[in-house]
Amino acid sequence: MTTQNSPVIYAKAIQYQLADIVSPIPVYNLFNRNFTKTQTKFITWQLRNVHQPVYTGQTQSNKGIDRPVFQISVFAQKDIDALNISNTILQSLHGYSGMFGNPADDGFFIAKADVYWLYNTYDNELGLSQIILDCTLDIPA
Amino acid sequence: MALINKVLPGYVATLWCQSGSNPTALTDTQLETWTGQVADIIGTTAGGTGTDGIQVPVESIPAFGADDASATYAVAGARTGAKITTQNQVTSLTITSAWNPADTAQLLIRDDGYNGTTIRTFVIATYDGTDTVAYAFNARVGGLQWDMSPSAEGKFTFVLHPVGGNSYGWSNNS
Numbered sequence: 397m398t399t400q401n402s403p404v405i406y407a408k409a410i411q412y413q414l415a416d417i418v419s420p421i422p423v424y425n426l427f428n429r430n431f432t433k434t435q436t437k438f439i440t441w442q443l444r445n446v447h448q449p450v451y452t453g454q455t456q457s458n459k460g461i462d463r464p465v466f467q468i469s470v471f472a473q474k475d476i477d478a479l480n481i482s483n484t485i486l487q488s489l490h491g492y493s494g495m496f497g498n499p500a501d502d503g504f505f506i507a508k509a510d511v512y513w514l515y516n517t518y519d520n521e522l523g524l525s526q527i528i529l530d531c532t533l534d535i536p537a
Numbered sequence: 538m539a540l541i542n543k544v545l546p547g548y549v550a551t552l553w554c555q556s557g558s559n560p561t562a563l564t565d566t567q568l569e570t571w572t573g574q575v576a577d578i579i580g581t582t583a584g585g586t587g588t589d590g591i592q593v594p595v596e597s598i599p600a601f602g603a604d605d606a607s608a609t610y611a612v613a614g615a616r617t618g619a620k621i622t623t624q625n626q627v628t629s630l631t632i633t634s635a636w637n638p639a640d641t642a643q644l645l646i647r648d649d650g651y652n653g654t655t656i657r658t659f660v661i662a663t664y665d666g667t668d669t670v671a672y673a674f675n676a677r678v679g680g681l682q683w684d685m686s687p688s689a690e691g692k693f694t695f696v697l698h699p700v701g702g703n704s705y706g707w708s709n710n711s
Contacts, residue, residue: 398635451634451635452548452595452597453550453551453552453594454551454664455580458592461635
């Protein structure tokens with residue numbers, strides 16, 4: 397008896413939550429090279445794998461829970477800044493359970509946020525250190 | 538309407554059960570009677586009328602039918618022994634579903650398992666969008682388990698043990 401949640405709500409909640417965690421560092425959806433001209437450090441995110449498992453039969457509501465993933469990219473001119481920001485996100489989000497997003501604007505309950513710190517890298521053209529993290533959300537619907 | 542004459546994907550199978558906490562299970566004859574009996578348990582989404590039944594939201598339908606059995610014996614002086622096929626009981630079904638504490642059918646099955654003696658008619662319906670083939674049987678519920686692993690969604694597993702005798706039947710809407 398589950399309905400598919402809207403990716404719009406997920407996007408709003410991710411934007412709000414990340415901005416809340418790393419404030420005042422700016423948070424953007426998707427990368428734009430113009431950011432590098434004005435920001436010494438910033439964060440972008442991408443949502444993927446929005447999917448509830450589908451179970452047998454013609455009844456559309458016979459589905460499982462949604463476990464979407466969003467990828468966080470931390471950008472900073474100094475390597476240490478990127479590492480520190482990634483740690484702030486880890487400490488705040490990894491294992492978190494509760495309200496996700498703005499409670500007054502389509503925020504929702506998550507049973508668990510699971511953060512996977514993937515790797516760090518450096519972009520020579522942009523002159524920015526990057527750290528990539530994945531975060532999986534368990535969302536009862 | 539014609540009987541379904543195409544190969545069906547497993548996805549088209551659904552599980553239905555009689556509603557109500559004190560069901561009157563169908564008789565052997567009624568289990569193979571579509572109109573007014575089996576059709577009433579199957580919902581409209583699978584070609585039934587749905588007046589007396591509800592869908593059980595399960596992940597997938599396990600193999601169903603009858604268990605295999607034979608009587609084997611040795612024949613003195615012959616090259617081999619021999620077997621005689623015997624009709625064994627109807628197969629028990631171990632079923633997994635996503636646990637939803639607000640789902641009417643799951644609560645009904647939980648109560649049946651708790652009660653232990655309730656006999657209810659269950660129907661597996663396969664539906665090609667027009668026609669339905671139904672396999673109906675009477676069963677008690679056993680083996681209730683909840684698996685709340687933190688790395689996935691909570692699962693509710695139960696076993697349908699068919700009662701003995703001839704308590705199963707095939708029917709279709711044609």
